Amino acid sequence: MTEIHSPSAEPTARRRRSPYPFWFYLPAAAIYGVLFLFPALSSIWFSLTRWTLFESSFIGLDNFRAFFQEPFLVQGLVNTVIFGFLTSGLKTVLGLLLAVLLTSRIAARDFLRSLAFFPVLVSTIGVGIAFTAMMHPTHGVINEGLALLGVKGPGWLTDRRLALLSVAVVDVWKGVGLATVIFIAGIVSIPKDYYEAARIDGARSLAQFTYVTLPLVRPATVTVVTLSFIGGLRTFDLVWAMTKGGPGFASDVVASVIYKQYQAGFYGLSTAGNVILFALIAVLVLPLYAFLNREEDRS
Structure with missing residues (x-):
């Protein structure tokens, strides 16, 4: 009896060949190399030198040692981590709550969605200037409003303990609209059958949010957390x-800090700061992204 070989019996390790020839990828690879790979490698090289616009000399890791030996540079590094965690956490939580509200049956829902997204469209510099005036310790509208209530407002941007927090709050106000839109897209893509089944089982609004919305909106959560954290x-x-x-x-x-060092003429030190910032983002974001995706695979 002859043995019959079916197509499914062929080795599964055979890879499907791409329908495109290899040279199709060359333009994209060239653009990537010129616009990203070459500048990145050049930055790493110049971070190891003391350079000006016309000459450079190799000094090894001296720029990195100088960076971590200066207390104000280290403080900038710590502030960056605090700012990133604080703003991304607030944007995620507030964005999800706003998305739940703006996907419910409320009046003027479309208008409120546009209103929530509007700060994203405004210039960041314009927002910064406007809130700087509003947070003025004596003439700002916020402290003047507090004065009408008999409360003496603090120096939002002049108090060392409040300055970074005040900027973070403004950053959340400006960026939470984008998080809200992403969460709205995630919520409206959830099949209504899940909510109908939950209601039949007697689940109230909080239970539906906990056991239906939160698990099924996880892909949007991963996107919001990652983008907000990198932006922070x-x-x-x-x-x-x-x-x-x-x-x-x-x-x-x-x-x-990088900008200030560049203004002062410490080009090598500022370039080292760029490399440190790139490494910081990679060290913090990649494990976070892997953790969030692992949790998503488990769910």
């Missing part, structure tokens, strides 16, 4: 517009 670690424009890293170095972040 890379922040510069809002900090510079509102405090310029002050008072003193209380609200400095790595990006503002």
